[in-house]
Amino acid sequence: xxxxxxxxxxxxxxxxxxxxxxxxxxxxxxxxxVNWYQHLPGTAPKLLIYTNNQRPSGVPDRFSGSKSGTSAxxxxxxxxxxxxxxxxxxxxxxxxxxxxxxTGTKVTVL
Amino acid sequence: xxxLVESGxxxxxxxxxxxxxxxxxxxxxxSHAMSWVRQAPGKGLEWVSSISGSGFNTxxxxxxxxxxxxxxxxxxxxLYVQINSLRAEDxxxxxxxxxxxACTSPSCYSDYWGQGTLVTVSS
Numbered sequence: 001x002x003x004x005x006x007x008x009x010x011x012x013x014x015x016x017x018x019x020x021x022x023x024x025x026x027x028x029x030x031x032x033x034v035n036w037y038q039h040l041p042g043t044a045p046k047l048l049i050y051t052n053n054q055r056p057s058g059v060p061d062r063f064s065g066s067k068s069g070t071s072a073x074x075x076x077x078x079x080x081x082x083x084x085x086x087x088x089x090x091x092x093x094x095x096x097x098x099x100x101x102x103t104g105t106k107v108t109v110l
Numbered sequence: 111x112x113x114l115v116e117s118g119x120x121x122x123x124x125x126x127x128x129x130x131x132x133x134x135x136x137x138x139x140x141s142h143a144m145s146w147v148r149q150a151p152g153k154g155l156e157w158v159s160s161i162s163g164s165g166f167n168t169x170x171x172x173x174x175x176x177x178x179x180x181x182x183x184x185x186x187x188x189l190y191v192q193i194n195s196l197r198a199e200d201x202x203x204x205x206x207x208x209x210x211x212a213c214t215s216p217s218c219y220s221d222y223w224g225q226g227t228l229v230t231v232s233s
Contacts, residue, residue, distance in 0.1 A: 037155070047221050
């Protein structure tokens, strides 16, 4: 089971700002970088944010990440219809000695 | 262009075995660590295993340790995972993913992913 906790859903109207939280512990988020992935079922997951707040080339600056203590957040500003997808946080867990993913958040654009 | 194409999925009976492949192109395969991540129906992403660029170092999730074996053939630009003693709970889409070249630690993120191959375990 997932050791990183996310809200199951989030929604907003076009242009709004949506924030997704990711809660972990000292063995994962508290001591390691957090990464975020966007996933449309049936397609390849896409790296959205790496090392807490870095955006890969090609990812719009509407997406931003932050981390504080044992929690992290992904913010989507200027929400667009193409942002409808599942979003996962992830981090290395020093205790499990493996990668752990969040429970996933489905973002809906109303 | 980086491309990762998984294959080898299908319907398998409980207790059976399967080998999944991931053919890579568009980058120097041997320079990158690689991983397998799966997603069971209606569930989230779950990390399965990772392997260093040389193939010397491997890492497994506790849930698959002893049943899954990750490997790679750098001469064929291909990543593999051998899955034995398949269980119903192994039913999932399996994705292969690439680690950035600058990242040599097993804790690094994945920057490119394939579209996945479906494994269904059922009698």
